Amino acid sequence: MQSTPKALRLHIGLFGRRNVGKSSLLNAITRQQVSIVSAIAGTTTDPVEKPMELLPLGPVQFVDTAGVDDEGALGELRMQRTRAVLDRVDLGVVVTEAGAWGSFEDGLIAELRRRRVPVVVAVNKIDARPLTREEQARLLLAGDALVALSALTGEGVGDVREALLRLAPADHFDSRRIISDLVPPGAVAVLVIPIDKEAPKGRIILPQVMAIRDLLDGESLALVVQDRGLRRAMDKLRAPPALVVTDSQAFESVAADVPPDVPMTSFSILMARFQGDLTEQVRGTLAIEQLADGDRVLVAETCTHHPIGDDIGRVKIPTWLRGYAGAALEFAHVQGRDFPADLSPYRLVVHCGNCTGNRREMLSRIHRCREAGVPITNYGLTIAYSLGILERALAPFPSALEGFRAARA
Numbered sequence: 001m002q003s004t005p006k007a008l009r010l011h012i013g014l015f016g017r018r019n020v021g022k023s024s025l026l027n028a029i030t031r032q033q034v035s036i037v038s039a040i041a042g043t044t045t046d047p048v049e050k051p052m053e054l055l056p057l058g059p060v061q062f063v064d065t066a067g068v069d070d071e072g073a074l075g076e077l078r079m080q081r082t083r084a085v086l087d088r089v090d091l092g093v094v095v096t097e098a099g100a101w102g103s104f105e106d107g108l109i110a111e112l113r114r115r116r117v118p119v120v121v122a123v124n125k126i127d128a129r130p131l132t133r134e135e136q137a138r139l140l141l142a143g144d145a146l147v148a149l150s151a152l153t154g155e156g157v158g159d160v161r162e163a164l165l166r167l168a169p170a171d172h173f174d175s176r177r178i179i180s181d182l183v184p185p186g187a188v189a190v191l192v193i194p195i196d197k198e199a200p201k202g203r204i205i206l207p208q209v210m211a212i213r214d215l216l217d218g219e220s221l222a223l224v225v226q227d228r229g230l231r232r233a234m235d236k237l238r239a240p241p242a243l244v245v246t247d248s249q250a251f252e253s254v255a256a257d258v259p260p261d262v263p264m265t266s267f268s269i270l271m272a273r274f275q276g277d278l279t280e281q282v283r284g285t286l287a288i289e290q291l292a293d294g295d296r297v298l299v300a301e302t303c304t305h306h307p308i309g310d311d312i313g314r315v316k317i318p319t320w321l322r323g324y325a326g327a328a329l330e331f332a333h334v335q336g337r338d339f340p341a342d343l344s345p346y347r348l349v350v351h352c353g354n355c356t357g358n359r360r361e362m363l364s365r366i367h368r369c370r371e372a373g374v375p376i377t378n379y380g381l382t383i384a385y386s387l388g389i390l391e392r393a394l395a396p397f398p399s400a401l402e403g404f405r406a407a408r409a
């Protein structure tokens with residue numbers, strides 16, 4: 001259970017002033033001492049994450065944040081970290097205590113609403129101070145659900161769980177598939193995974209694992225090969241596969257080995273669809289055509305892996321883009337949560353597949369790019385485009401292909 005990829009977990013954020021009992025509530029819901037509780041305001045300084053199974057919903061990820069009402073330099077840093085959490089939650093809990101509601105809480109709700117995130121208002125510490133009838137009437141209108149509780153005695157904690165279950169977006173654990181919707185039950189998908197020096201020792205990476213698991217769930221067949229074994233594998237099949245998926249870095253040789261009438265795409269294009277907005281990112285890819293000398297390109301990665309050898313983000317993407325655009329481009333790199341607040345210096349954002357992140361955060365990055373007028377693409381789309389095979393790699397996704405053709409025309 002603990003290893004369900006983060007991307008598939010519903011993210012639930014706990015927000016509120018310092019000392020209202022956010023960490024106590026998390027501990028009460030999970031029945032574990034996950035987050036440190038103390039009478040000193042400002043105990044939680046960095047977001048604390050706790051994956052758990054919230055039945056019958058399934059795997060969720062709680063994020064306990066730092067209280068964000070404080071001032072000063074340290075307070076500002078905490079607020080930035082908490083704001084980053086706002087960008088990636090699917091559900092928000094605003095924790096407060098009786099008599100404390102003010103413009104700060106209204107502001108938090110507004111931030112969550114702006115992101116279309118449902119909100120539970122949780123009034124804690126009712127053992128010490130019950131909620132008055134007037135306040136209850138007012139707070140009922142503040143969020144989508146109101147719960148009065150005591151994390152200390154446990155009263156009302158079950159109601160918080162129930163409110164979360166009720167408000168969880170119905171489409172979260174939905175039929176969104178990585179690959180199995182493209183490969184009918186019983187049909188074969190060939191997955192091409194080159195084992196080169198960038199491949200992690202003794203294992204395969206998350207998008208590949210997720211694709212194999214999804215094919216198993218769909219009762220399709222997965223044939224996993226290295227790029228140099230592809231032709232031999234294709235020869236052994238009695239009928240052509242329903243789909244060939246390759247690591248983007250082997251695109252060129254795989255495109256040459258796969259007959260033109262067999263659908264072909266890459267893991268990162270599958271991930272763009274599953275974890276982001278494929279059509280928007282395909283449109284963003286066309287901005288590569290406009291790149292000129294001195295333009296700045298932001299390369300963003302969700303995880304903080306240590307770059308090795310010809311790292312795709314640091315070496316390969318810059319080399320490909322400079323070559324394709326024939327321009328002296330400048331590259332900036334960010335990893336993890338450090339997506340810049342100001343995107344105006346950039347002419348293009350090239351994002352990784354976001355396999356370890358969650359979809360809402362990716363969609364919120366895409367949204368921020370759109371608001372800033374900065375196109376966003378991803379690794380696989382960039383590589384396919386610069387190799388001139390993007391149209392072919394989009395053939396399995398008619399609406400994205402249509403968007404691509406329309407934008408190009």
Ligand SMILES: Nc1nc2c(ncn2[C@@H]2O[C@H](COP(=O)(O)OP(=O)(O)OP(=O)(O)O)[C@@H](O)[C@H]2O)c(=O)[nH]1
Pocket residue numbers: 017018019020021022023024025036037038039040041042043044045065066067068124125126127128149150151152153
């Ligand atoms: N009486 C009472 N005290 C509580 C309750 N829940 C939490 N407390 C106390 O309130 C204080 C703050 O609790 P925390 O859970 O650390 O609060 P927090 O919101 O995480 O605080 P920061 O991390 O500092 O922002 C602690 O002394 C808790 O014991 C409750 O339901 N009733």
Ligand code: SF4
Pocket residue numbers: 205301302303304305352353354355356357
């Ligand atoms: S850089 Fe992005 S795509 Fe690559 S492993 Fe990390 S999160 Fe996944």
Ligand SMILES: [Mg+2]
Pocket residue numbers: 022023024035036037043044064065066067
């Ligand atoms: Mg805390």
